[in-house]
Amino acid sequence: DQQVKQNSPSLSVQEGRISILNCDYTNSMFDYFLWYKKYPAEGPTFLISISSIKDKNEDGRFTVFLNKSAKHLSLHIVPSQPGDSAVYFCAAKRQSGGYQKVTFGTGTKLQVIP
Amino acid sequence: NAGVTQTPKFQVLKTGQSMTLQCAQDMNHNSMYWYRQDPGMGLRLIYYSASEGTTDKGEVPNGYNVSRLNKREFSLRLESAAPSQTSVYFCASSEGGRGVGTGELFFGEGSRLTVL
Numbered sequence: 001d002q003q004v005k006q007n008s009p010s011l012s013v014q015e016g017r018i019s020i021l022n023c024d025y026t027n028s029m030f031d032y033f034l035w036y037k038k039y040p041a042e043g044p045t046f047l048i049s050i051s052s053i054k055d056k057n058e059d060g061r062f063t064v065f066l067n068k069s070a071k072h073l074s075l076h077i078v079p080s081q082p083g084d085s086a087v088y089f090c091a092a093k094r095q096s097g098g099y100q101k102v103t104f105g106t107g108t109k110l111q112v113i114p
Numbered sequence: 115n116a117g118v119t120q121t122p123k124f125q126v127l128k129t130g131q132s133m134t135l136q137c138a139q140d141m142n143h144n145s146m147y148w149y150r151q152d153p154g155m156g157l158r159l160i161y162y163s164a165s166e167g168t169t170d171k172g173e174v175p176n177g178y179n180v181s182r183l184n185k186r187e188f189s190l191r192l193e194s195a196a197p198s199q200t201s202v203y204f205c206a207s208s209e210g211g212r213g214v215g216t217g218e219l220f221f222g223e224g225s226r227l228t229v230l
Contacts (some may be wrong), residue, residue: 006156009154020150022179032145032216032217034217034218036219040224041223041224042206043118043206043222043223043224044157044219044221045203045221046218046219046220049216049217049218051216073155078152087158089156091217091219092217093216093217097166099145099165100145100164100217101159101178102147102159102208102209103159103221104149104156104157105155105156106154106155106156
């Protein structure tokens with residue numbers, strides 16, 4: 001049962017334009033959602049998160065939107081830069097037995113074309 | 115500041131051989147995790163340790179064992195490697211514990227394992 005889904009395996013965007021990466025989830029118990037960025041041959045690194053009680057969080061060029069009724073979140077990157085080319089993982093956290101459990105999506109490979 | 119360190123970075127095994135992946139973190143985090151990454155499958159949790167002295171199974175624990183040696187170290191052992199265990203393995207840590215947190219994980223650089 002894939003509780004966190006990223007239905008687009010890849011996305012290509014021109015430099016300077018907006019990149020929109022999407023993620024859907026099924027478990028209503030998730031209380032935080034996160035985006036991670038991963039370059040080849042490196043570990044994932046945390047990018048931005050949002051609490052389930054918020055609908056938007058912004059950090060520089062990165063904004064995450066949460067639509068709880070649709071169980072959908074998206075990451076907007078404006079403007080996109082070639083250095084943003086990477087795999088982006090959506091993740092969701094819930095408390096389980098008092099501890100934190102994080103579930104990841106399958107990732108979206110973003111290519112920003114100069 | 116090293117963060118999360120994994121060894122080895124690369125390993126080739128023959129079917130049936132055993133090996134241990136080592137992981138250490140220097141951030142005084144309570145929780146540690148082992149994930150595997152496979153094409154089209156994302157990151158799947160193998161085992162986690164919510165705190166020193168405890169370990170629990172994740173989504174794909176079969177064929178693996180773990181040891182939380184102390185607060186810093188969390189090892190993953192393959193007792194009898196199989197080709198299906200060919201993957202990239204990531205160790206991660208988080209503040210964790212019995213508090214409400216964001217779930218932010220800090221990852222190592224990964225260990226690429228090939229089982230022939």
